[in-house]
Amino acid sequence: MERGRRKAEDEDVGLFLDTDFPPDDSALLSDGSTPITKLKDCITFLRPQEICQSPELFPEDINLGHAKQGLLGDCWLLCACTILLQNKHLLNKVIPPDQPLWGDHEYKGIFRFCFWQYGQWKDVIIDDLLPCTDSKLCFSRCLSPTAFWVALLEKAYAKLHGSYERLWAGQVSEALVDLTGGLAEHWSLGSFETEGDDDKQQDTDRVRRRPGRNLVKMVKDNCILSCSTNSRPAVEEASELGQYHALNVLEWLEVSTMSGHKVHLLRIRNPWGRCCWHGSWGEGSPSWSSLDPLCSMDLQARISQGEFWLDEEEFVSMFDDVTAAYQVDENGHLKSIYSGHMLIYHQQLAGVWIKGYSAGGSRNSNSYSTNPKYWLKVRERGEVLVTLLQHKENKRMTKSVQKLVEDRGINKHQHYHAIALHIWKVEKRRFDLSRVLNKAAFASTHCHAYDREVVLNQELEPGYYLMIPSTYQPEAEARFLIRVFSSSSVSLSALKKPALSLPSTIGGEWENSFLQGAWVKGSTAGGSRNFPSHWCNPRFLFSVCDDTMHTPEVNINITLHQNPPEKDLHPIGFHVYKAQDGTSESKCPKKDELVASCIPHCYNEVVSLPCHLPAGVYTIVPSTYEPDCPATFTLCISHRVHRKVVKCQETLGRPIQEISCVSLMHN
Template sequence: MERRAEHESLFEDADFPAKTSSLALSDVTPIFKLQGVISWLRPQEICKSPQLFPPDLTQAHAKQGVLGDCWLLCACTMLLKSKHLMDQVLPQGQPQWGQQGYDGSFLLRFWQRGGWVEVRVDDRLPCIDNKLCFSQCLCPSAFWVALLEKAYAKLHGSYEALWAGQVSEALVDLSGGVAERWSLPSSGEEEEEEVEVEEEEKRGDAPPARRRRRRELRLSEAVREACAVSCSFHRGAPGETGVSEQWQYHALSVLEWTDVQTVSGETECLLRIRNPWGRRCWNGAWTENGTGWNTLELAVSRQLLSSTKPGEFWVNQKEFQEEFDDVTVGYPITSEGHLQSIYTGGVLSHLQQVRGRWVRGESAGGCRNSSSYGSNPKFWLRVAEPAEVVACLLQYDPDERTTAGLKGLMKRDMDAVTTQTGEGGRGQERRHQHAIGLHMWKIEKKHLNLSRTLNKPPCACTHSHAYEREVVMQAQLSAGFHLLIPSTFQQGAQAGFLLRVYCSSPASLSAVRTREAAQPCGSEGEGEWESSSFHGSWTPGVSAGGSRNFPSHRQNPHFLLTVTYDPGATNVRVTLRQNCPESKCQAIGFHIYKVLDDEDGGGPLEGEPVESCVPHCYAQEVSLVCSLRGGDYSIVPSTYQPDLTGHFTLTVARRIHRKVVQSQENLGRAIKEVSHISVMRC
């Protein structure tokens, strides 16, 4: 009775209760099916002498449970390497079990959008058969991992929200620093990429730094031990060495990266890797009885093998390159709290950050392919002396709160689906992210001619526009002013962003005033047209809805048109051409509808069209020239009769108020590289 009364007086978190709502908000993952078998127990009900950390810190590593959050557990390795970061996330001095002042609650902190957010949780943890069912320490009586996982789940709305994610995002949330993710291409892809980069460099579209991101994977010895490094599998087919089908979409931690001498005098680079599952599951040449150890001195082999713990194994550089698909590297943070460059080992002791927004029709100008690129937010970066700079662009929903315990976050994310990552129980849905990028130009004495500047190659830029929460750019800059422009790939994409700049010397970051970026008057800023072409088809029963005489008209293809320049005269030309011999032409036409402000997308809406190319004509090509006010419109091409098969090309020309920027940006491999998320397959 006494013990029960003690438990009843302990803190119970009403914002993240010990109920099904904290486990899952949908039936997308297997977590939802566990609701009837999970019980919520406090650590003192699970074991006799609970503690936050075990005496032997090698036993403090995380072991993954039934929740697919290997991406978070790999990031937790960074905290074990840095007492400074561990104390930042899990503040010292909190009363533990059996100590005076213990009340059943713990406070943790996570970095969110430029600052640290406090999250308080109770210590009731999900269990099955009186054992933790989610993540735990290798030492069963240590609970720092389970508490951190619960606080992070509360921050995201539920445990289910942690089922899939990126290691890079968790590294940033746990450190407040920077993380980069690099692809590990095969030899054939590497050669192809090198040719592409060389061609882009000749055109001025890509700086030489891009090649390093793809190929130079060795880290400087100055930062190698302090970095948080993880590696991931994304491929569908098993490799020849150690990858099995169950490893797909799985992330692991790189604990050690060392060079050893072989008996023949050659240098062999070995990496010690830890599987969050807590078992090795590897069959390469450097497993415990592998042939690789025969190439080393016996004493060296014994020393390295003796350092491995459960769930750990060794690979060499060649195996690593061939078997893993990408690497994520978290920048080290010094004990003084400064970022350390993974490229040079230098300390980037100066930080500037600023927030901004991309607003459709105002500051969402898209990438450099678009004439409206110059309308994107612009920032001055002034560097006092030659310095190394790391700039980070982080996107977010400006209307989304960042406080802990936000219910409904996972549900809303499910409604905003854009990507799925597998079949069956492994399929996960993620919140929409735009492809974002960052470009920089050197400006002499702050004299800015925007049109002239944007038609020059940037002095530095991100690898490409990528569907990442955050993209990173590193550069060596000379003293003076630099123009920074963050952008989305698609014009009109709306989001908030945080721009952070780390610098090895004093620097300042400020928004460019409107008058500084004003366009020159006269013929140079008027009278030009920008054209875009789209290919589509009418398919019976799917997208062949016919004219407005038929209720199926809404099924026709529709194309979004954003008008940003309204000179009060003709500003739009639309041409519809059917791709067939003239003898087989059908009656075609199109309508232009206004997209209402409260609608999300470019579909045809209720109401009358604002412009129409009618009547439908038996012609290979029909066109319309009109004047549209600023805003979003939907162009709906159709045949007169429904359920007719045909292919067409829609060409849209818009009048623009500035010269077209000469650039050929594309997403390239970025879509393939960034659309994966690290998920454990149970």
């Protein structure tokens, strides 16, 4: 369809045409990585009154207002839409009421929607030109062919993301947050890990806690559930579902058979709008005869188009993940899915990880302490939810859709960094950051996850808590939002960056010297100064030249890098002593000869210490914390080089003219 003709027709009748999201391929596609690319030549954009005679926003029968998925792979969004039909105040927030509709005198073909985005509600204005094939909606629609709220909301959400194509594949939890301003958690349906594994709390993005069905059953009454498949279903009865599909859990109840046996049944709704289950509790199954006839008739009568019942065991075998959405009341307060308490207090702060400044990476990195830091002051004991939400980067995709589906995890990683949140309880505001960070965290999200938002739930006593959000990789830049929901009064504030006692070694000119060494068990692995064998460690001499500048800035930076051993990293550190006789073979030095230390010993691959040392000769003693911990290592000693400033009066003037010289050879 020609855009020019569409524009002329709409102008003739005074209808709104959204030039920011025009009815053409730019609204449909971003990079052509999905199957809708093949449909673009078949798609035309029509207004609802061109699709049916009497369009309406919502049908009279609300059951016919449920979403039905079309040719676009956005079941994750449609599952989230169900929450709007169940909550009038949320529906009115997302779709403001009293907008002129078809047939109204004020109707101009314009609609307004609101979505929650990174801490605030954002208006999205669209026209009502919708993608169609053969004069019918080709993407999402309502079960009622005359209702258009789903199709219009989908268009507004596509505009928010940049195109319809960017709605292909996503997380239900993200859409739930965008439609409610609340919170959602994403879990695996696996069994609990062993106690030993759970206690390790490994700080890696490869480890994910698996809460299992017991936790889901515990919270089901306080939340709204959806479920999804991430692989081919293991049972034949669900073979139609295929991979990567999300559905709604409408009910989860316990019934008794006539023999007294307890059965947990779940009512599931498929956004495709058709039944895809033929298991033990499918239509006409003999299992229904095991229930009281009245109970059986009541449960089967509840099933609408696209819905079906299954029992708990079938549910666990059929689905891989569950998303639990927190209920939000009319005042915007969240209801805890764990306790049922209303979390009436809410605060949020925006932050950013900046490369070379505040993007410190995980606790595996020596730069972890440079990450942004926040104070949480808890005034009285209560339940506290802290979330870390990162901003999405819409990077251009280059993979084929087949590869994108097969490698779905990496597709998600294209948009997000692996993030985590750690919390330490501190006694007072004046504290030693190094000592705090070398202790185990009081609470954490347990691993770095490639999710838009990670959630930490904890019952907290009154006091101060230090919170540090981080990415797994250092130097990963992103904006983020810290949100706190609590049942008791709390205050959230950013920890001001303290004035450094020593300037950073970044910048200026530096000369590096590299020294290799090894801690050998029974020989040179002497351990820390807590042990008599400390002076058995390798020792290295270096000298500092006279600094005629006489400035107190950093002039030496020492870095100790341990080569990863066969098992875990050793806690490492080093001490710097004044070498009185100019050799490293002197006896154990006196306490007053110690001039600098990189302590406490840390389980890091790299530790470093910037310092200012007067001219002279020094000895470095690198060590592990305990003796007899074998490993090889590298020492890097960086010396700042001072250059005299050359005064110059050069200024910008006329451009330099190029002169071409041609040499002629005369015969």
